[in-house]
Amino acid sequence: MVPDRMIATSSCRSAWLAAVAALLLSLCPSFGLAETTVKDFRVGWVLANPDGAFDRPTIGINGQWPIPQLTATVGDRMILNVHNDLGNASTSLHFHGFFQNGTNYMDGAVGVTQCAIPPGSSFTYDIVFEQPGTYWYHSHSGGQYMDGLRGAIVVHDPAGPYEGKYDKEIVLSISDWYHELSVDLIDQLINVENPTGAEPVPQAALINDTQNLSIPVMPDTTYLIRFVNIGGFAAQYIWFEGHSMRVVEVDGVWTEPADADMLYITPAQRYSVLLTTRSDTSANFALVSAMDEGLFDVIPEGQNSNVTAWLVYDATKPLPAPQPVNELEAFDDFDLVPVDGLAIFDHVDHSFSLEVQMDNLRDGANYAFFNDMTYVQPKVPSLYTALSVGGTNASSPIVYGSHTNTHVFKHNDVIELILNNGDDGRHPFHLHGHNFQVVHRSDEDGGIYIPDDLAASEFPRVPMRRDTVFVEGNGNFVIRFRADNPGVWLFHCHIEWHMDQGLVATFVEAPEALQALQVPESHLEACRAAGKPTAGNAAGNIKDVFDLKGENKPPGRLPEGFTAKGYVALFFSTVAALMGMAVITWYGLIDPNVKDRGAEHQPLISEDNE
Structure with missing residues (x-):
């Protein structure tokens, strides 16, 4: 028999453990719901034809494309x-919008936080879904997400402001x-035969990686619709005919509801909207x-830049052709107010400017x-440099290379970045490891931003926050964030072509605090496998x-006075000269007798035609 004293002790211990468990659950409502899943992704080539033109090689996962959407609840963990x-x-995978606080080596940016995964090799990502909202994952290597390696991520929040x-x-x-x-398009883009840098124009637009999508809906129903632009170049205007939207999230940040008829979504941006359907199902x-x-730069003949899907109330009814619109006038996200009410960082510790050209x-x-x-990718991933050269040396931008555009920030400083766009096109800029406050954004042709007290007084009290924001052509913006995430983070244009052209900067944050980080040995094995x-x-x-x-370098600078137009003229002049020399050389090598025989057969000019 078990003594009564031991039963009593055991009961007390059980009661104590139950009380502790109840306390933990009360402190963390999602604690009991958190799950750990293990997934195996084999990244390989498949054939796909989403726009109905023809099958082309596409990068899929486990033999399938489109690749799977990832869905989780706050607190869940995925071992991938x-x-x-x-x-x-x-290849590699980047989990766009995730802070990776304390796990900088899981960020997936090749040449920055890891080596690329060579063919035949494996790599393990260990992701804890700590941030609710709408995100996506994609290759961060060689423009591969343009070939299909891209998919949405949704992280649900049972305690979110719009639950219910x-x-x-x-x-x-x-x-x-x-x-x-x-890979072929990048070669065409960065080429002497394209001296103006005209970007490749896409052949089609897609919704859910297809065209003519039908979306069944119920009447009198409120939907949370999550939009993710997983494209590489084109921003898109998007609207529902006969319905309005209320914006409630941008880039993982819940916002106060804001009415919108049309959205403008650049590559890498995300929006969530509430849409209530009609009562009438006719x-x-x-x-x-x-x-x-x-x-x-050029609109190809026959280009169709639109894609249509349908809210289907009744599958027996026709799918109407979209109505023409007079102008594309989108909702302005600048005035969005985050639900958490985080006030503007009014004290800036470090301010600097980046000029786009x-x-x-x-x-x-x-x-x-x-x-x-x-930007030119270094031989050693910048994170590995930060961890191997030592704390003091890691604070020097020099060690990260002459062509990585490295900026070093102190731990917990408030950073202000002023971006001036010297190009006449819009650019969406993304910061890894953070979202940021957008405290100012100019209109098109806003010129160079000049800080002054008047401008500061006009900043929003509670600025919109997101992780990807666009600058207008020849305009500017000002963003602020706190350097509270030790790591090496990229800041870059999320037009893939511009990133390939070098529109990238490296932010090394709190390098002394970063020294405690331990990169998994399996990650280093990917580097060794690739030499x-x-x-x-x-x-x-x-x-x-x-x-x-011996560091990696870009081509040298142009001689003083050369321009893109000058290079066009030089290129075609050179081609013409080479062709002329080739003709002369070819003619000079012809047998003289052949030349004479050819002359015998030339028509004579008569005196009447002189």
């Missing part, structure tokens, strides 16, 4: 084993689609998404620049971390 079956290309205020949820991705592989309604053709280098190709510097160094400065130099001899 990625195996590269591409055979002819390395909608009945159903719909996730809609919008994207652009190309008929050629990104008709169906078009959902239209139109690519911003203002971004395109597009220009040519000595190879005749067009590149993109921040502060007259075009890449994992320690030292940007050039892989361990002995003298300030010696950058």
Whole structure:
């Protein structure tokens, strides 16, 4: 028999454990709901034809495309084993919008927080879903998400401000689609034969990676509709005919409701809206998404920049053609107010400017620049440099390379970034590891931002926050964020072509605090498999971390006075000269007898024709 004293002790212990468990659950409502899932993704080539033109090679997962949407609840954990079956290309995955606080090595940016995963190798991402909202994941290597390696992520929040205020949820991705592989398009873009840097124009727009999508809806029902632009170039205007929207989330930040008829969503941006359907089910309604053709240098003949889907109330009723609109006038996100009420960071510890420019280098190709510097990926991922050169040395921008545009921030400082766009096109800029306050954004042709007391007094008291914001052509914006996430984070244009051209900067945040980070050994194995160094400065130099001899570099600068037009003229003049020399050489090599025989057969000019 078990003594009564032991039963009593056991009962007391059980009661105590139950009380502790109840306390933990009360402190963390999602504690009991958190799940850990293990997924295996084999990344490989498949054939796909989303716009009905023809099958083309596309990057899928586990033999399927579109790739799976990831869905989780706040607190869930995902262990994701990625195996590269591409055979002819390395890859990676970036979880766009996730802060990765304390796990900088899971950010997925090749050359920054990891080496690319070589063909035949594997890599494990361990992700805890700490942020509610709408996100996405995509390759951060060689423009591969343009080839299909891109998908939505939804993180539900049982304690969110809009829980119980909608009945159903719909996730809609919008994207652009190309008929050629990104690697070939990048070669065409950064090429002496394209000295003006004209970006490749997509052949089609897609919704949920298809066209002519039908979305069944119920009458008198409120839907939370999550939009994700997973495209690589085109921003898109999007609207529902016969319905209005209330914006409630941008880039993972819940906002106070704001009415909108039309949204403008750049690559990498996300919106959630509440839409209440009609009572009448006698008709169906078009959902239209139109690519911003203002971004395109040339509109190809036969180009269709629109894609239509339908809210289907009754599948037996026709799907109406969309109605023409007089102008594309979208909702302005600048005035959105976050639900959490986070006030503007009114004390700035460090302010700096980035100037955007597009220009040519000595190879005749067009590149993109921040502060007259075009980004070139270092030989050692910048995070590995920060961890291997030591705390004091890690605070020096020099060790990260001459062409990584590195800025070092102190822990918990408030950072103000002023961006001036010297280009006449819109650019969406994304910051890894943070969302930021958008405290100012100019109109088109707003010129260079000049700080003054008057401008500061006009900043919003509770600014809109997001992780991707666009700047107008020849305009500017000002953003602020707190450097509370030790790590190495990219800031870059999320037009893939511009990132490939070098419109990238590196932010090294709290390098001293970062030293405690331990990169998983399996991550370093990906570098070894690819023959890449994992320690030292940007050039892989361990002995003298300030010696950058052998680092990766861009082509040299143009001679003074050369312009893109000059290069066009030089290129075609050179081609003409070479063709002329070739003809002369060919003619000179012909047998003289052949020449004479040819002369015998030439028609004579008669005296009447002289």
